[in-house]
Structure formats: C-alpha cells, structure tokens
Amino acid sequence: MRVGIFTDTYKPQVNGVVSSIVTLERELRKKGHKVFIITTTDPDVNSPEPNVLRLPSLEFKPLPQYRLGMVYSARSIRRIRALRLDIIHSQTEWGVGTFSRFVSKQLRIPLVHTYHTLYEYYTHYVTKGYFTKSSKRIARQISKFYCSKCNNLIVPTRKVQKIIESYGVKNHINIVPTGIDLDRFYRKNYTNEQISELRNRYADKDDFLCVCIGRIAREKSLDVLIEMFSKVKDEKVRLLIVGRGPIIEELVDQTIALGIEKRVIFTGEVPYQDVAMYYHIGDLFLNASISETQGLTFVEAMAAEIPVNARFDDNLVDLLTSNNAGLLYNNEEEFLENIKKIREDKEFKDEMVNKAFKVSQDFTAEKFGDSVEEVYLKTIKEYDNGEDFTLFRGKKLIQQIRSWKGFRTSDKGPWNK
Numbered sequence: 001m002r003v004g005i006f007t008d009t010y011k012p013q014v015n016g017v018v019s020s021i022v023t024l025e026r027e028l029r030k031k032g033h034k035v036f037i038i039t040t041t042d043p044d045v046n047s048p049e050p051n052v053l054r055l056p057s058l059e060f061k062p063l064p065q066y067r068l069g070m071v072y073s074a075r076s077i078r079r080i081r082a083l084r085l086d087i088i089h090s091q092t093e094w095g096v097g098t099f100s101r102f103v104s105k106q107l108r109i110p111l112v113h114t115y116h117t118l119y120e121y122y123t124h125y126v127t128k129g130y131f132t133k134s135s136k137r138i139a140r141q142i143s144k145f146y147c148s149k150c151n152n153l154i155v156p157t158r159k160v161q162k163i164i165e166s167y168g169v170k171n172h173i174n175i176v177p178t179g180i181d182l183d184r185f186y187r188k189n190y191t192n193e194q195i196s197e198l199r200n201r202y203a204d205k206d207d208f209l210c211v212c213i214g215r216i217a218r219e220k221s222l223d224v225l226i227e228m229f230s231k232v233k234d235e236k237v238r239l240l241i242v243g244r245g246p247i248i249e250e251l252v253d254q255t256i257a258l259g260i261e262k263r264v265i266f267t268g269e270v271p272y273q274d275v276a277m278y279y280h281i282g283d284l285f286l287n288a289s290i291s292e293t294q295g296l297t298f299v300e301a302m303a304a305e306i307p308v309n310a311r312f313d314d315n316l317v318d319l320l321t322s323n324n325a326g327l328l329y330n331n332e333e334e335f336l337e338n339i340k341k342i343r344e345d346k347e348f349k350d351e352m353v354n355k356a357f358k359v360s361q362d363f364t365a366e367k368f369g370d371s372v373e374e375v376y377l378k379t380i381k382e383y384d385n386g387e388d389f390t391l392f393r394g395k396k397l398i399q400q401i402r403s404w405k406g407f408r409t410s411d412k413g414p415w416n417k
Contacts, residue, residue, distance in 0.1 A: 001028075001033045001034070001086045001087060001373075001376060001380075002033070002034045002036070002083060002084055002085050002086045002087075003028055003033055003034065003035045003036065003085065003086065003087050003089060003376070004036045004038055004080065004083060004085040004087070004088045004089065004100075004103075004109075005021060005024070005025065005035060005036070005037050005038065005089050005090075005091060006038045006039070006088060006089070006090045006091065006092070006096045006097060006099065006100035006103075007021055007037070007038070007039050007090070007091040007092055007096055007097075008039065008040055008057075008067060008091075008092040008094055008095055008096045008097065009039070009040075009067070009091075009092070010037055010039040010040070010042075010052070012042065012044050012045065013042070014272060015215075016116070016178075016296060017091055017092075017116050017117075019178075019180075019296070020091075020114075020116070020178045020179075021037070021091060023178070023179050023180070023181060023365050023368060023369075024179070024368065024369065024372055025037065026365070027179065027365050027366065027368060027369025027372075028369060028372070028373065030369070031369060031373060033373075034051075035051065036051045036052070036053065036083050036085070037051060037052045037053070038053045038055065038080065038096060038099075038100070039052065039053075039054055039055065039096060040054060040055055040056075040057035040067040040095070040096060041054045041055065041056055041057045041067070042054070042057075042067065053076075053079060053080070055073070055076060055095075055096060055099070056073075057095070058095075076099070077103065077106060077107075080103055080107070081107055085107075085109050086109070086376075086380060087109065087110055087111075087112060087376045087379065087380060088100050088103060088104050088109050088110065088111045088112070089111075089112045089113070089114065089372075089376075090111060090112070090113045090114070090150070091113075091114050091116065092116075093115075093142060093143060093146040093147075097113070097146065098146075101146070101149055101150070104150075104151075110151045110152070110379045110380055110383040111149075111150045111151050111152075112150060112151065112152045112153075112154060112375060112376060112379050113146065113147060113150035113152075113153055113154065114153075114154040114155070114156075114176075115143070115147055115153065115154070115155050115160060115164060115293075116156075116293060117293065118160070118163060118291060118293055140167050141167075143164070143167055143169075144164075144167040144168050144169055147164055147167070147169045147171060148168075148169055148170065148171060150171065151379050151382075151383060152171070152172065152174065152375055152378070152379040153169070153171045153172065153173050153174065154173075154174045154175075154176045154372070154375060155173055155174070155175055155176075155293070156175070156176065156177055156178050156293050156294035157175065157177065157293060157294050157315040157318075158175060158314070158315065158318065159293075159313070159314040159315035160293050160294075160315070161173045161175055162314070174371075174375050176368065176371045176372060176375065177294060177362065177363050177367075177368070178294055178296060178363070178368060179363060179364055179365035179366070179367060179368020179369065180296060180299055180300065180303070180363050180364070180365060180368075181365050182299075182300075182303045182360060182361070182363065182364055182365075184276045185276045185279060185300050185303040185304045186303065186304070187280060187304065187305055189276075190277055190280055194277065195277065195280050195281055198277055198278070198281050199281035202238070202240050202265050202267075202281070203238050203240075203281075204236075206236060207236050207237070207238050208234075208236055208237045208238070208283050208284070208343055209238050209240055209281060209282050209283050209284075210229070210237065210238065210239045210240065210282060210283065210284045210285070210286045210339070211239075211240045211241075211242060211278060211279065211281070211282030211284070211285055211286070211306075212225060212239065212240070212241050212242065212285070212286045212287060213242040213243060213275065213278060213279065213285075213297050213300075213301075214242075214243050214287075214289075214297050215243055215244070215245045216241065216243050216244055216245025216246070216247055216248045216251065216266075217245045217246060217247060218246075218247055219289065219291040220245075220288070220289045220291070221288040221289050221290065221291075221311070222241065222247070222251055222288065223247075223250070223251065223254060224288045224311075225239075225286060225287070225288035226239070226251060226254055226255060226258070226260075226264060227254075227258070228288070228332045228335045228336070229260070229263075229264065229286075230258040230259075230260050231332060231336060232336065232339065235263065237263070237339070237343075238263045238264070238265065239263060239264045239265070239286065240265050240267065240278075240281075240282065241264065241265070241266050241267070242267045242270055242275070242278045243267070243268075243269070243270065244268055244269040248266060248268075251266070252266060276300070276304065279300060279301055279304035279306050280304055280306070282306050283306070283307075283342070283343075284306065284307050284308075284309055284339065284342050285297075285298070285301035285306050285307065285308045285309065285310075286309050286310075287308075287309075287310045287311065288310075288311045289311065289313075290311055290312075290313045292313065292315065293315070294315060295310075295313075295315060295316060295319070296363075298310060298316065298319060298320070298326070299319070299360050299363045301356075302325060302326070302356035302357060302359060302360040303357065303360040303363075305353050305356070305357050306353070307326065307327070307342050307349050307352055307353055307356070308320060308325075308326035308327065308356065309326070309327045309328075309329065309335065309338045309339060309342065310326060310327070310328055310329070311328070311329060311330075311335075312328045312329065312330045313328075316328060319359065320356075323355055323356075323359045324351075324352060324355050325352060325355045325356035325358075325359045326352065326356055327341070327342070327352075
C-alpha cells in the first residue's frame, strides 16, 4: 500500500503523537508499504527529508512547540495526487487534519483517523482559565465533527471509545493500543554500573526512590501527586520527577511550601535516549494524571519491571487491576497504603512486576503495525468514494487567518518556494 500520514506534529518535535507516528511508519515500511508523511514546516528543519512533505505552518503561541498547518494549497494537492496514495491516515483534527479530509474527498482516497488527544483536558492552554465550560463544549463538538467525517476511526483504549461515543460519534471505532519499541526499556540492556551511577545522582543507597516520568504540565496533575507525597513521613522515601514543562517552577514552589523540597527532585529535560534508564533507578513508578488517552509511560514502566502506583482512571483498569499488574488509588489513604505495601511485601511486589512485564508484551510495535494494517485493508475494501468535496479558498479568508493574533507564519520549508 501507499500510505499518507497527515499530522501537525512530527520530528524533530518530541511528544507521544510523534512517537506513535514514528513507530507506525517504521512498522509499515518493514511490511513493505510505502509511507509518506504530510506535516508542517519546522524552524529546525532546513533540508529535504525523504518521503516527507512539509506544509507552510503557523506557530501556535499558547504552545510554542506545536504548529498549525496553512492548508488548501492547489500546489499541495498536485504534489499529493502524484503520490498515488491508497489510504490517508490523519493524526490530528486541526490544520493538517482538516486538509487530509479535503484531500480524501477531492482525490477520492479513504480516510482513517486516529484520535489521540482528549482536548477538553487541554483547553486551559488557550483560554487561560476563562470560559472553561464553553471551551470544553467546543472541544467536544470539534472532536465529534471530525471523527464523524472519516471512513474509519482508531482510538487507543476503551476509555477513549466511550468518551468519543458520548460526544455522539456513530462511526465504527477500532481500539488499537499504540505500539512501543519495548526493547529499549528492558533491564538486560543496562549494566548494574550504569544504573548505580545514575541512581547515585539522586538518592542514597538505602533510599526508596519513586519516579514519575513525563511532561511537566497542568493536565498531568503533578500538584496532586506532590500534595499526597508530602504525607509520606519517612525521610528515606524520595520522589524523582523526570521531564520538562511549563509549570515546573510552580511545582518547585509547592514543594518548598510543603517543606519537602529536599525529598522531591526535578531532573529537568532528559535526552530521549536516556529516558528509559530512569525507570530502572526507581523502586516505584507514581502517576496522578487522569487525562491520558492511553498512558504509554505505564507500559514503559511495566516493561522496565518497576511496580506501578497510579491514580484510578478507566483506561487503567484493564491494563493494571484486571491483570493484577499494578496498583490504583482513589484517594490519599490508598495512595499511601500502596506505597507501604510495595516497600514491605517483596513477594507481592515481585509477583505483580512479573505479571506486568507479561502484559506489556501486548503493546509491541509489531502488534501495533499488524492492527493498523488490518484497519487499512478493511477501510479500502469497504470504501465508497461518494461525492466531490468543495471548499472556499478565497484570498480574504487566507488574509484573515494570517492576521490572527497569537500566530505567525514560517517562511522556512520547501513548500514555500
């Protein structure tokens, strides 16, 4: 097959969506499929990339690391027509995602969409705390509109399926867990010396080190995690928060106010190639987020054979408690009790870790590639190309978009020649 993956975010950006796309791209190519990436320009990319077409884009100021595609170019359509795509797979509901729907209709190519992000948990980045209810309602309506317009829909968990259905989406929904390159999280890939050297930077030999890995952002509820952790009275229990993000200074101030600044350590940004080893220096993986569509860090921890203590969320029930592969808590009391149990009951911990490792094998990159390929083949087989799709592309509209406050265009990239 000739596959076109349409996305607003791609390398060199680092986030969960990019990781998913890179994994899928690699697995599809291993199967012999031709994969093309249609994405946004990026200030850090100045040279052509094989099989990557970059659309002119806008910087999204509320989240400067993200960009929005400027779409509907006739030249772009001609370039994509020449690719002779069999299937389009969109990874976003916004700029490039909207363009993928237009291309699908205009060129009569079936469209598969993966719904990655529960936007109602992220509206604060745009509204800054104002119009909370209205903005969440708009986010739900946009999600419903886009998901209802594709030929087939992929979500990573049953939780997301239920939420999408509650929005009113009637399409058939395929649950396909995102695949992970699990090998780099396996303990066998790291020596005792490597792990000891890294751990000694943050904890003493007899400390019990809890780790939390991910983006330091409001929707991750790290303030909740720190508040509960402050109730752990044993000075030998430490919390290592690995990653970077916009609220790190707020969280540092919180630890000072709670008097636990010596027991809570922030690493800041860690190079991608080093992240996996941080799981291995921990005795317990902690998390308080309820905004995850899947929660790949939980699977990574399970593959690294570190026990998990996570805040209750629907998408974690099947992953953790149904398989006795991890612990969930609903309140502070359960959070503290779980930490105590892991510290004191080695037999229980070892049994849970072994089960968790086995469960993690359901999330291999190979299984991910197989499942998505199956969705593609089914979509192509059942595709009805329907009617032509037309869209107004007047100069006035383009000028209006370019004048929006909070955005600016990029003049870099081969698509702006």
